[in-house]
Amino acid sequence: MKILVTGSSGMLGRAFLAALSSESTDLVGVDIAEPAVRDASPSPLRFADICGIKAVTSIFSEEKPDVVIHAAAWTDVDGCEKDPVKARKINVGGTVNVAEACKKGSIPLVFISTDFVFDGRKNTPYVENDECSPLGVYGTTKWEGEKAVKETLENFAIVRTSWLFGPGGKNFVDTIMSKTPEESPLKVVDDQIGSPTYTKDLAAAIQRFIDGGIKGGGIYHVCNSGQCSWYEFAVKIKELAPGMKDVGIEPISSESLARPADRPSFSVMDTGKFRAHTGTSLRDWTDALREYMSTG
Numbered sequence: 001m002k003i004l005v006t007g008s009s010g011m012l013g014r015a016f017l018a019a020l021s022s023e024s025t026d027l028v029g030v031d032i033a034e035p036a037v038r039d040a041s042p043s044p045l046r047f048a049d050i051c052g053i054k055a056v057t058s059i060f061s062e063e064k065p066d067v068v069i070h071a072a073a074w075t076d077v078d079g080c081e082k083d084p085v086k087a088r089k090i091n092v093g094g095t096v097n098v099a100e101a102c103k104k105g106s107i108p109l110v111f112i113s114t115d116f117v118f119d120g121r122k123n124t125p126y127v128e129n130d131e132c133s134p135l136g137v138y139g140t141t142k143w144e145g146e147k148a149v150k151e152t153l154e155n156f157a158i159v160r161t162s163w164l165f166g167p168g169g170k171n172f173v174d175t176i177m178s179k180t181p182e183e184s185p186l187k188v189v190d191d192q193i194g195s196p197t198y199t200k201d202l203a204a205a206i207q208r209f210i211d212g213g214i215k216g217g218g219i220y221h222v223c224n225s226g227q228c229s230w231y232e233f234a235v236k237i238k239e240l241a242p243g244m245k246d247v248g249i250e251p252i253s254s255e256s257l258a259r260p261a262d263r264p265s266f267s268v269m270d271t272g273k274f275r276a277h278t279g280t281s282l283r284d285w286t287d288a289l290r291e292y293m294s295t296g
Contacts, residue, residue, distance in 0.1 A: 002026040003210065004065035006050055006098060007072030009033055011169025012112065012199050016069055019203035020210075028063050031072070050094035053101075060101040067210055069110045070098045073142070077116070080138040081261035091141035092148065099152040108155035108214035110206055115162035115194060115223075117143040120264025127270045128160075128219040136261040150217060157209050158219040159202075162267055163233075165292065166199030172230070173292065176237045177244065185248030189257055190231035194267045197223040198288035208278045220277065221269035224285035236286060240293050 003020055007013040008029025017027055029045045046063070048055040050072050060068075073091050074080060080087035095111065102109045116139030117132040134140045146158050165171040179186055205222045228236070231251040238244040254263060275281045282288075 001067065001210075002028065002063065002065045003067045003069065004028045004030060004060070004063055005069045005071060006030045007070075008045065010071065011166050011171065012164060012202070013071045014168040015166055015199035015203040016071060016206065019200065019207055028065065030059060050097055051089050053097045056097045056101050057104070060105055060107070064105065065107055067108055067110070067214065068098065068102055069112070069206060070095060071112045072098075073112070073145075075114075075138070077136065077138045077263070078260040080141065081136050084137045084141075087137050087141045088144075091138070092144045095145035096148045096152070099149050102156075103152050108157075109149060109153055110157045110159060110209060110214065111145065111149045113146050113158050113160045113219075114139065114142045115160060115267035115269055116264065117146070117160065118264055118267055120192075120266045123266060125268045125270040126221070128221060128273055135264060138261065139264075146219070154217065155214050156217045157214050158217075159206065159209075160219065160221050160269060161197050161202055162223045162269065163194045163196040164199055164202070165196060165289070167292075172196075172233065173237055173289065176234050177241055177293075179244070179247055181246040181248075183247070185250045186234065187250050187252045187257075188231045188234045189254045190229045190251035191254050192263050192265055192267075193227055193229050194264075195223040195225070195227050195269065196233055196285040196289065197282070198285070198292055200292075201282045201288055205274065205278070205280075205282060208280065212278070218273075218277075220274045221271050222274050222282065223269055223271060224282045224288050225271070226284045226286065227268045228285070236289060237293070240290055 005016045009031035032049050046059050119133040132143050165173040234249050
């Protein structure tokens with residue numbers, strides 16, 4: 001089987017390449033740039049901007065993948081809010097190009113989406129058929145990407161996930177761990193609740209979809225079990241990092257942080273559909289965090 005991964009130089013893309021690597025699988029990465037650590041991405045790397053339909057079509061025609069994982073996206077939430085034209089070009093236009101190339105080659109697609117398609121006003125975990133009502137540009141463009149996939153393809157899996165952390169990219173865990181006592185107290189919001197998700201665990205979950213065959217179309221929520229606020233997340237990181245004992249952490253409100261883009265206050269997602277489909281659940285986020293921090 002040949003699997004093509006877009007956004008392969010990013011944190012999640014690299015996790016896919018690592019999880020899916022096997023003697024029976026050919027992996028091809030597609031990205032606009034080299035990964036920060038080249039030896040972490042040993043698979044063939046094709047350079048292309050997914051916003052260019054000719055480049056996408058050419059690579060798909062040459063590689064002839066059996067499955068495509070579309071992980072490429074502009075995930076800078078505040079950046080998207082400041083530059084909605086760029087956000088739409090990448091997150092919607094790029095997704096349309098990938099979906100059209102998959103349609104032409106009758107290739108099933110796994111599209112990575114986000115908890116930001118919800119407005120956060122629900123007080124129980126979101127299920128797949130809950131109404132989408134994104135608060136900002138990032139969530140809106142990912143939702144529009146979802147709709148493009150559904151309108152274009154017959155065989156697809158839209159996978160919504162949340163609060164990603166893992167090696168090879170900027171993430172909350174590494175940011176908190178880099179802080180020193182001189183920079184404390186750290187001020188972290190305590191009124192946004194979600195489920196931190198380890199890229200390694202998400203990639204393993206996607207492998208289950210692929211191994212089982214992607215037939216028909218469906219939306220799935222896939223994230224590590226459990227929930228917390230960003231403040232609770234930071235406190236747990238401190239607890240697991242011996243060098244942070246003298247770093248103070250204080251809770252603050254989202255309003256006081258005054259960031260360009262609004263975030264959903266509650267974006268926990270129900271993963272029951274994934275569990276029913278695969279027979280498994282992702283472990284608790286605290287266990288995943290402990291492994292990540294112990295292995296680097």
